[in-house]
Amino acid sequence: MWSLIILAQMKYRKEVDAAGQEDQLIFKMPWYPFSSYIVLIFLAFVAIVLLFRISSLLALIGSLIWIGALYAVKIHRNQQAKRAN
Incomplete structure (x- = not known):
């Protein structure tokens, strides 16, 4: 963040x-x-x-997946907006 x-x-x-x-x-x-x-x-x-502790490694991986998912949604919405125009 x-x-x-x-x-x-x-x-x-x-x-x-x-x-x-x-x-x-x-x-x-x-x-x-x-x-x-x-x-x-x-x-x-x-x-x-x-990355050196398994508990924080899982949280870090989860946060990276979350950020990636949010970025994918943003790209998808931008493509839909371009098609609507």
């Missing part, structure tokens, strides 16, 4: 920077974009550490 938050923040910030509106940001993430990448690397490290 935290990695998705960071990825959303990175996408948002890229759009703000492209529009030239970074002056209007009230709170800027310190050391952007390096801090975002550091957080993603840390979260990947935590996911790797979780």
